[in-house]
Amino acid sequence: MRIASWNVNSVRTRVDRVVAWLERTGTDVLAIQETKARDDQFPYLAFEAAGYEVEHLGSNQWNGVAIASRVGFDDVVRHFPGQPAFGDPAVLEPRAIGATCGGVRVWSLYVPNGRELDHPHYAYKLDWLARLRDQAEAWLADDPAAQICLMGDWNVAPLDTDVWDPAVFAGKTHVSAAERDAFAAFGAAGYTEMTREILPAENTYTYWDYQQLAFPRNKGLRIDFAYASPALRERVTGAVIDRDERKGKGASDHVPIVLDLAD
């Protein structure tokens, strides 16, 4: 089985490219982030025509997460238990959807950006990660044999070599010690980030800004990851960061990350 995650930056704009990628790569389950659509705007038909069912959680033009599966759905959950809200009035944003697909518990996650270190969005980001970690630990405690994958856009660059120039990011979000600690806490909770495990090369990026020729100049960030529970880790036979998907007109600014699982 092949599972993947991709921040598509608007599913309506990218639907042809995303469905073509699913079919071409033989991906069975795709966790999608930044759909930027309400449920009634999601292009379900294009996915269904290719053999994929979709479960979506969206509200407006911001955020939005989904899972596309051609191996079925069980136990779909929108928002993770304890997920923090943001704003005044506080709103539970569409940033997490979970489902069991082909025996794997997949969570499609869009971690808050944080904006600036002194912005309320940054505290929200840290709280969001801490509460997700608590849940992830509880899920594993409930069933140590569970095959769980926490995949998505984490908006954290865990290592200095995950940013094209650490000096440029000094004092900014994504690289702070608190964010890196919050990310690493999932490892302490028993999960292994599989793309790093299999693709440890430095300066391997998953995101390149649209501006200033960032992609041709390889000025990128590594912020998309897939944490696997111990039982799932045992099944992972390979990982891919599909850098080619950043090429050409109409690309998302993120590329897919892929895990191959033994049958």
Added chain:
DNA sequence: ATGACATCGTATCGATGA
């Protein structure tokens, strides 16, 4: 090569992204 910011709304710019 891969190319000079993109997305959405109700819009002719602002908010958001990272």
